[in-house]
Amino acid sequence: MAGHSKWANIQHRKGKQDSMRSKMFSKLSKEITVAAKMGMPDPDMNPRLRLAVKAAKAQSMPKDVIDRAIKKSQMGDAADYTEIRYEGYGAGGIAIIVEALTDNLNRTASNVRSYFSKAGGNLGQTGSVSHSFDRMGEISYPASAGSADDVMMAALEAGAxxxxxxxxxxxxYCAVENLSEVSDALEKALGESTESKLVWRPQSRTEVDLDTAQKLMRLIDLLEEDDDVQAVTHNFDVPEDVAAQLG
Structure with missing residues (x-):
């Protein structure tokens, strides 16, 4: 399995939090509304909504904003969103998966295609890169949760x-269908997690040079700035010396 990409998941995520907090809240609210509309508006009765609320809380979204997003799902004028996945290649042949929620498929497809083109990549067919990833549940904890050995033991006992x-x-990491069960078991052993979500986990990662990293970061920034895009996953990693040059 691929190693966890510390640079991609911490440095870039922090930058996103610092510069795009309002946009992030908007995307989290959309996911909450869609999850509540597709199932029960009660997180305890709706696993997807529970994950969405947990993700929102992990980003310090105010409770009243979360409640408002849930209530919006019950209103007759709530927008109908379609879930869609785009797959393609960025600079250096790096595999990229884009997950979106949209009320206009033509707009979103046109935008995503243009982002890939602008950043030296190309959009492929559905399934063109997802075979290089595993769909899994991911539950994250801070280092303070315990030693690597203790967390490993707790995770294995929980069914991870x-x-x-x-x-x-x-x-x-656990099977998609076991995410709720494993998450509940871990909370009893380690306390509340930072985040629980479904992810595309790369089967391997490719280290990139500075020029390629800059092009890839431009593509990711373009994608994440789009209101319809909910998540962007890739299989590249940045060596420490290159990360230092990226700032």
Whole structure:
């Protein structure tokens, strides 16, 4: 399995939090509304909504904003969103998966295609890169949750498949259908997690040079700035010396 990409998941995520907090809240609210509309508006009765609310809380979204997004799902004028996945290649042949929620498929497809083109990549067919990833549940904990050995033991007892740990934290992986059960078991053993979500986990990662990293970061920024795009996943990693040049 691929190692956890510390640079991609911490440095870039922090930058996103710092510069795009309002946009992030908007995307989280959309996911909450869609999840509540597709099932029960009660997180305890709706696993997808529970994950969406947990993700929102992990980003410090105010409770009243979360409640408002849930209530919006019950209104007759709530927009109908379609879930869609785009797959393509960025600079250097790096595989990229884009997940979106949109009320206009033509607009979103046109935008995503243009982002790939502008950043030296190309949009492929559905399935063109997803075979290089595994769809899994990911549960994250801070380093303070315990030692790597203790977290590994707790994770295995909870039914998880794999754990990656470093000085920043712990990432526990399990089958998609077991995410809720494993998450509940881990909360009893380790306390509340930082985040629980479904992810595309790359089967391997490719280190990139500075020029390629800059092009890829431009593509990711373009995608994440789009209101319809909910998540962007890739299989590249940035060596420490290149990351230092990126700032």
């Amino acid at each position: 498949d794999d754990v990656e740990s470093d000085e920043e934290g712990h990432w526990i």
